[in-house]
Amino acid sequence: MNRVLGGNLRKEILIISLVGLVFITFMFTTLILEEHWKLSERKYCGRLQEEIINSPEAYNQHTIHAITSTYTRLSQKADLTSLMQTLMHLHNFHCWIVIEDSDEKTALVTKLLKKSGLHYTHLNIKNSEQTKCVKHLQTTNAALAWVRKHIGPDEGVVYFMDDDNTYDLKVFEDMRTTKVASVWPVGLATDLIVEGPALCKDGKVLTWRAVWKPDRKVPIDMSGFALSAAFLRHHPDVYFIDVEPLESQFLADLGLTKDRMEAKANNCTEVNVWHTRTKKYIPHLEDEALKLGPEFNPNVEV
Structure with a gap:
C-alpha cells in the first residue's frame, strides 16, 4: 500500500x-x-x-513662425479661437507671435493663448492713429522686429496670418519648402474670386491675376506669401511702410520681384487660403435684452 x-x-x-x-x-x-x-x-x-532625414522630403519639416496682429472687437475671441483650432492641427509649428493693438495685454487674449497649448509669444503695442493707409503698421513691424531678434537664420519660414482669414492645413505644408519667398493664390481677395499667381509651371509663376493696381511689383495679398527666416535676417532694415500697396512694397524693398517668387499650391492650381473678413457685428437688440433684468443677462465673456 x-x-x-x-x-x-x-x-x-x-x-x-x-x-x-x-x-x-x-x-x-x-x-x-x-x-x-x-x-x-x-x-x-x-x-x-535615417531614410527620412536623408530624403528630399526632409525639407518639408521646416518649422513655421506665424505672425498675427489683432485688436479688440466683439468677434475677436471667435476669430482667434477659429485660428487657434487650425494651428493646433499642425506638426512642427514652432511659434505663434500674437501682437495686440493695445497699450497693454488684454485678459481675453492672454487666457486664450494660455489654454491653446501652442508655443506662442504674446506682444502688444498701440498702433498710431496718424497712419494714412495701414491700420496695423506698428503691430506688424514690432512682431517682425521680434522675429529678427529671436529666431535663428535657419529656423524655417515666417508667415503673416490675419486673425479672421480661413486657412486649409495644406497651405502650411506647402510653405515648409520655401527657399527664399513662396507664393500661392488667395481666394476672396481685392474684390476678386481669386487673386495672385495664375499660370505656373515647374515652380515658377508665369502670369498673375490682379485687377486692383495690376502693376504692383508683386500683386499678392498678405496671406499669399511666406518668407524664409534666413532671408529676413539678411535684410534687417526692411519693414512695412505706410503706403498702398503694403505687401507689394514690402516684398519689393526686400529685393523680390514676380519672377523670383516660388510657386506653391500644386503650381497654383489650388486655393488653400481665403481672405475672409468678419463683418462688423452690431447687436441691435442688446439694449432690449438688458431691460429683462440680471437673471437674463449673465456676466459671460463672448
Whole structure:
C-alpha cells in the first residue's frame, strides 16, 4: 500500500516538475522573442528615421513662425479661437507671435493663448492713429522686429496670418519648402474670386491675376506669401511702410520681384487660403435684452 502511494506521489511530483519546466521555458522564450521584436523595431525605426532625414522630403519639416496682429472687437475671441483650432492641427509649428493693438495685454487674449497649448509669444503695442493707409503698421513691424531678434537664420519660414482669414492645413505644408519667398493664390481677395499667381509651371509663376493696381511689383495679398527666416535676417532694415500697396512694397524693398517668387499650391492650381473678413457685428437688440433684468443677462465673456 505504501509503495503504491509512494509511486503515485513521485508521479505527481514528476508531472508538476514537467509542467513547471514547460511554463518556465514558455516564459523564457516569450521574453527572448519580445526583446528580439523590440530590437528589430528599434533598428527599423532607426533605418526609417535615417531614410527620412536623408530624403528630399526632409525639407518639408521646416518649422513655421506665424505672425498675427489683432485688436479688440466683439468677434475677436471667435476669430482667434477659429485660428487657434487650425494651428493646433499642425506638426512642427514652432511659434505663434500674437501682437495686440493695445497699450497693454488684454485678459481675453492672454487666457486664450494660455489654454491653446501652442508655443506662442504674446506682444502688444498701440498702433498710431496718424497712419494714412495701414491700420496695423506698428503691430506688424514690432512682431517682425521680434522675429529678427529671436529666431535663428535657419529656423524655417515666417508667415503673416490675419486673425479672421480661413486657412486649409495644406497651405502650411506647402510653405515648409520655401527657399527664399513662396507664393500661392488667395481666394476672396481685392474684390476678386481669386487673386495672385495664375499660370505656373515647374515652380515658377508665369502670369498673375490682379485687377486692383495690376502693376504692383508683386500683386499678392498678405496671406499669399511666406518668407524664409534666413532671408529676413539678411535684410534687417526692411519693414512695412505706410503706403498702398503694403505687401507689394514690402516684398519689393526686400529685393523680390514676380519672377523670383516660388510657386506653391500644386503650381497654383489650388486655393488653400481665403481672405475672409468678419463683418462688423452690431447687436441691435442688446439694449432690449438688458431691460429683462440680471437673471437674463449673465456676466459671460463672448
